[in-house]
Amino acid sequence: MIGVELQIRIAYETAEMLEQLKAIYQKQSDINFTKGEVLSKAIMATYDQWGETEWDKVLSLPVKIDQSDEVSAGALRPKFQIANDIEAKITELKESIRLGVGANFVKNGAAVKFVLRLALYTLQNDRVVSVESVISDTLDHFVEAEEHPETKATLQKFAAEVVNQLELNDLL
Missing domain, CATH: 1.10.1220 (Arc Repressor Mutant)
Incomplete structure (x- = not known):
């Protein structure tokens, strides 16, 4: 070679x-x-x-x-x-x-x-690594560790809103 x-x-x-x-x-x-x-x-x-x-x-x-x-x-x-x-x-x-x-x-x-x-x-x-995949993976990690359904739902709602705001501002 x-x-x-x-x-x-x-x-x-x-x-x-x-x-x-x-x-x-x-x-x-x-x-x-x-x-x-x-x-x-x-x-x-x-x-x-x-x-x-x-x-x-x-x-x-x-x-x-x-x-x-x-x-x-x-x-x-x-x-x-x-x-x-x-x-x-x-x-x-x-x-x-x-x-x-x-x-x-x-x-x-x-x-x-x-x-x-x-x-x-x-x-x-x-x-592919992206902002969205990093947010998703981090969310999954926290949701797995969380026991309360209300907290899980709040975390999921928050992550969805972050992704939505990133898309609206052309950051994704």
């Missing part, structure tokens, strides 16, 4: 997401994936969403991370063998995130965390 080697430092949670995506992709395809292939697949799977993604909300997306396997210390400094076109997409991703969160710059490790979380969320929820 013609490409580059990218070695970065990532957080423990990012390493867990990488391993979980690797397991999901391997189960879907019945073939083994390298870490570079997992990253490339996550980038390609989410690439069409980047323009509509609210990057400032991605890290708060509710994802279920399987913590059954212990992440090794070496997994926190992975080496990715990636193609040149993926390297260009990472540069594009960093710029999109930088603009979306209002940062001066975005490091490779942060970009990887954002894209892995977005890919995992998309796989787990099978839909």
Whole structure:
């Protein structure tokens, strides 16, 4: 494969997401994936969403991370063998995130965390991340925890009104 080697430092949670995506992709395809292939697949799977993604909300997306396997210390400094076109997409991703969160710059490790979380969320929820989906997911979380029917109804009414106001003001 013609490409580059990218070695970065990532957080423990990012390493867990990488391993979980690797397991999901391997189960879907019945073939083994390298870490570079997992990253490339996550980038390609989410690439069409980047323009509509609210990057400032991605890290708060509710994802279920399987913590059954212990992440090794070496997994926190992975080496990715990636193609040149993926390297260009990472540069594009960093710029999109930088603009979306209002940062001066975005490091490779942060970009990887954002894209892995977005890919995992998309796989787990099978839909594009949007303001509406974030409100809906948050509402579901609170409604599940609430015992009183009146409070549940009030929460649902409030969320519906928020979405309605966002639509009326062309924010959705």
